Amino acid sequence: MNDLKVTASGSRGSIAPRLRVAIVTETYPPEVNGVAMTLGRIVAALLQRGHVVQLLRPRQFDEVSPPEQVDLEQILFRGMPIPTYPELRVGFPSRGRLLKLWKQKRPDIVHVVTEGPLGWSAVNAAHALHLPVSSSFHTNFQSYSRYYGMGWFRTLIEGYLRRLHNRTLATMVPTRAMMQDLQALAFDHVTLLSRGVETRQFSADKRSQGLRERWGVGADDLVIMNVGRLAKEKNIGVVVAAFKAIAHRLPTARLVFVGDGPERKQLKENCPIAIYAGVQQGEALAMHYASADVFLFPSLTETFGNVVPEALASGLAVVSYDRAAARELITTELNGVAVPGNAEIDFIEAALSLALNRQRQSTIRKNAAASVAHLHWDAIYDRFVEVLSDVIQLHGQQHAGAASIKSLDLVESGCRLD
Structure with a gap:
């Protein structure tokens, strides 16, 4: 033309x-x-x-x-x-x-x-x-x-x-x-x-205490989140295993899944205390992200993983394997935790260590949004x-x-x- x-x-x-x-x-x-x-x-x-x-x-x-x-x-x-x-x-x-x-x-x-x-x-x-x-x-x-x-x-x-x-x-x-x-x-x-990443949509400012109350958590209780398709290739079982390890030490912690997929029924059987929020979009999705504290993303099959920069922009402390978006965007201890290798036990231990250290969480979360602000x-x-x-x-x-x-x-x- x-x-x-x-x-x-x-x-x-x-x-x-x-x-x-x-x-x-x-x-x-x-x-x-x-x-x-x-x-x-x-x-x-x-x-x-x-x-x-x-x-x-x-x-x-x-x-x-x-x-x-x-x-x-x-x-x-x-x-x-x-x-x-x-x-x-x-x-x-x-x-x-x-x-x-x-x-x-x-x-x-x-x-x-x-x-x-x-x-x-x-x-x-x-x-x-x-x-x-x-x-x-x-x-x-x-x-x-x-x-x-x-x-x-x-x-x-x-x-x-x-x-x-x-x-x-x-x-x-x-x-x-x-x-x-x-x-x-x-x-x-x-x-x-x-x-x-759309930083005007995903922001820590979207945090909602009202939503957290509907989840049954207080202002200081820990919320673990995963966003994405509930499917085998997303390695969702590792999220449940990590949460169970965390909940054993922090009984008031809650796990929230945002998304849907073929593994939802099995997940509910394995982890009935988790909150299954279903598919969320737009401002509702942004509010769900920002109302959590720690984001777990153990997928080993991603070419990128859009949810990683979205979680960072929302001010969450992200734990992910060191690949795809996490390898590009996360510096461990600065703005998240990138777990080397692909061993489940290493991911679970990294998630548990972060969950138990609120000061470390706070430092990482303060740096998270700024670390992806340049991704226009x-x-x-x-x-x-x-x-x-x-x-x-x-x-x-x-x-x-x-x-x-x-x-x-x-x-x-x-x-x-x-």
Whole structure:
């Protein structure tokens, strides 16, 4: 597209091409998960910056038609529930429909967010039409396999993901550690696209004594919290084990789970005294975060873990394994505790030690919010557009180079080009 747009800063002296971006994903708001929420922010930012977005995704449960919005075209596809994520749907293969759509109105670039059959079809269709393609790596599906008795399946999943992503000219990942991990697995064109945190939403100022009273805790009682999907791959059992160790020493401590998932019933049986607050969003979510004291996040499968910076911004003392967002954001004893390795006993001991030392908690919590105050989403949005623009340029160079080689071959074979 040839028209121009003003950049996010609104500066008239800084203009960039207005892009038509086709985004292919199997999850999108109002679905609640890290991928959907991050993508929702990026799409909103693209529209705000004057770009045009074609969003291609499976039809969500009970969805009739998506709301109309200027410069946003939503194309819905048939899908089926994901076995371990029944609340989400995976799109069916749709190469033919994508070819028809993009022949009628070519996007400047195709960005594939999720790696299901719909994402694979999008890569195939884009290659057939000589469109530039970028992708994101959001979910460690290959690591999930061991939590569902399919560890043998890991190599096959890694091979599939590598083939898909290596057919794109950029695979965006949220941490430097993930970049190194994928590069070690022979993924090409891996580039960093970090995550931000909305500090105007998540803040210690949202703390509510009224909410704490509804939880049955006093002003000085300790509240342990976990936010996220209640599922095996989130290592939720470690949260319960750590809390039981804490409650043995601090009987008035309470555990609050914010979120829902397939393990909720089992968790209630194992830990009936915990509070199960369900899914919370917006200001209610911010209030829940800020009304806790210590945040436990033992997941070993995250590519990032948006809840870590959200908890830090909310002024909580975070205990997490030293990986993904925690490795990027937490300095132990300064603004949280990053537990080395992956041993459950080390995590439990770290959580118990922090829970028993209120002075240490206080010091960490005072530093937590300031440690993520610099994580502005605007910089993330600008970086996303920068990567898309680089991919478009690289694709053009490769295409021009291939055309030059073909022309040279024709001349050498005695063919005339005019």
